[in-house]
Amino acid sequence: MASLSSLGVGSGLDAESIVTKLVALEKQPADTLTTKNTKLQTQVSTWGKIQSNFSALQDAASKLMDSSFWSAxxxxxxxxxxxxxxxxxxxxxxxxxxxxxxxAAAQSVASSAFTASSTPVGEGTLRIELGRYTTNNSTTPPAVTFAAKAAATAVDISIGPGDNTLEKIRDRINTANAGVSASIVTDASGARLVMRGQNGEENAFRVSVTESGTAPGLSALAYSAATGDTSAMSRTQTAQNxxxxxxxxxxxxxxxxxxxxxxxxxxxxxxxxxxxxxxxxxxDTASISKGVNEFVTAYNSVVSTIRVQTLYDETSKTGGPLQGNATARGLLSQMRGLISSNTSASSTFGRLSDIGIDINKDGTLSTKSSKFNDAMGKLGELQKFFAGSSETDSSLNGIGTRVKNLTKQILDTTSGAIANSTSGLNSTIKRNKDKIDDINDRAGLIETRLRKQYSALDTSMAKLTGLSTYVTAQLAALNKSA
Known part of the structure; x- marks a missing residue:
């Protein structure tokens, strides 16, 4: 007998639907856990937003503790x-x-004109020395001397047969790191090599030449302004401070x-x-005012985010992802308590309201510009109010210092409240995923077993149906012969 291609063909039962529904019943707990994990993942994401807000607040508080901030x-x-x-x-x-x-200006010298930049000049050694030219006006005529720069070393540049053209010499100078750059200026008179130093009297230079006897001509690039020296190049600009x-x-x-x-x-x-x-x-009072406002904004973001995520909306009858979460509400309570506390760091300002920053009914802060501007007139005391710090007396810690210390605890990656909450949620999510895998594995085994059972039933029912048809046909034949 041919095998059955789908469940229920032999028996006439809707076996496929029966198996599907039975397997779905087995998987229901997994579906419930998947829905739960979706909510837990939302909570993890929410804690991520809160962490980001606390991090921004910590940065804003740290800025207020930096002495350079107040002296900008x-x-x-x-x-x-x-x-x-x-x-x-x-x-x-x-x-x-x-x-x-x-x-300040840099020394610049130029050679006589050559036919082209590819014209051979000569071979030998160029020595470039940085230093200062000094004029002695007590002599007649005034004498000029050259003193090498103490922090510089003379650089010797060998010019051989392969690099004796004007352009190749330029390249050799530029790669020698001698404190001098070279370029070629070409006009109607021809191509001239121009050498330029760096700004400042001590960055003047002289160029000494040792010619090759077999290929003379390199002396065309010699330069010195010292009395008694000879120069083939002309100075176009003097080094000066x-x-x-x-x-x-x-x-x-x-x-x-x-x-x-x-x-x-x-x-x-x-x-x-x-x-x-x-x-x-x-x-820079504008940047100081901006920094304080950034602190206020960062604090308000922390308060607003936690409130929204823990709030129950009566209109929509829905709660935030962290509704009823004791840790989140505890953090909000800590921040409110800290921000409303009094500090002795300043002898002039004790509370935020003293500098024109009020606490609203929803826990956020708002600034009264006129009162805050008055406080800005006493920057030294305002700095103490925010940045005062004491290792022995916490009452002398400024508001910014207190906020930074608290946010540091909250954001601690091993023992902080956010890390602990996120770690617990992720552990639960993992356990749920493991349970889901177990349930799906078990449902798969049940599905396999049910399909075998219904397949066997189909085969048996098909045989019985065939036998019934045969018997009915035989009886009908007997009745005709009788």
């Missing part, structure tokens, strides 16, 4: 085209009159950017002046 400055120049200014940590407030009499006066005090720099001539202040000299540029350095 901003600077302005009356003439940025002549003197531009920036400040960094350590700058002191003040006003400065800056006159620029000379900009920037010269300026700050409130009448003469200052000099090898660079046109003067860093820390005034502590924490960087002056960039852009051109010489006929009248002084006024540079004002003031406390």
């Amino acid at each position: 400055t901003t600077a302005k120049s009356s003439d940025d085209t002549a003197v531009s200014v920036t400040t960094s940590s350590g700058a002191a407030a003040g006003n400065y009159a800056v006159s620029v009499t000379q900009l 920037a010269q300026a006066t700050i409130n009448g005090l003469n200052v000099s720099s090898a660079s046109n950017t003067m860093s820390n001539v005034l502590e924490g202040v960087t002056l960039k000299l852009n051109k010489t002046t006929t009248t002084p540029a006024t540079v004002n350095v003031d406390l």
Whole structure:
């Protein structure tokens, strides 16, 4: 007899539906656990949002504890085209009159014109030395001497048959790290090698040449401004320092950017002046105010997020993912208690309300600009109020210090409240997944057994049906013969 292709064919029963429903009944507990895991995953995600909010609050509190935050400055120049200014940590407030009499410049020399950049020059050795040219005006004529720079070493550049053209010599100079760069200028007169140093008197240079007897000509690139020396190259620009006066005090720099001539202040000299540029350095109260507002915003985000996630909405009859969660509500209570506490860190300000920051009914903070602006007029006490710190007396800890310490505990990855809650949820999710796998494995075995049983039933019923048909046919034949 041919095998049956699907359940129920032999018996006439809807065996496929019966097996499907029986297996579904076996899997119902797994479906329940899957739904539960979905809710638990939502809780894990919610704790992630809360963790992110606490992390932002910790960063905002840490910023308020940084001494450089309270001493931040901003600077302005009356003439940025002549003197531009920036400040960094350590700058002191003040006003400065800056006159620029000379900009820093680099020595530049140029060779005589060659036919082309590919023209052979000669072979031998170029020696490049950095240093300073000094003029002695007590002699007639004035004598010029060269003194090598103490921190620099002379660089010898060998020019052989393979690199004796103007362009190859340029390349050899540029890769020698000698403190000098080279380029080729080509015009109607031909190609000239130009060598340029760095800004500043001590970065002047001289070029000495030792020629190869078999391929002379390299002396065309010699240069020295010292008395008694010979030069084939011409100086087109003299190395010099920037010269300026700050409130009448003469200052000099090898660079046109003067860093820390005034502590924490960087002056960039852009051109010489006929009248002084006024540079004002003031406390950056705007950034301080912004930092305090960022702290308020970060705190409000923590409070609002926990409230929403633990809230029960009477209108929709639904609760947040952490509704009734004791840990979340405990964190909210801790933050509210801390933010409303009194601190003795400042002799002027004790509570947030003293500096114009009020606590609203929902636990969030709001700022009264007029009162806060008055507090900004006492920055030293405001800094103490937020950043005061004591290892022996907690009452002397400022609000920012307290918030940072608490958020550090909450965010601890091994023992913090958020880590513990998330770890517990993930453990439950894993156990549920293991149970789901067990239930599905068991349901699979049951399905296999049921299919075998119904398949056997189909086979038996098919045989009986065939026998019944045969008997009926035989009886009908006997009745006809009778």
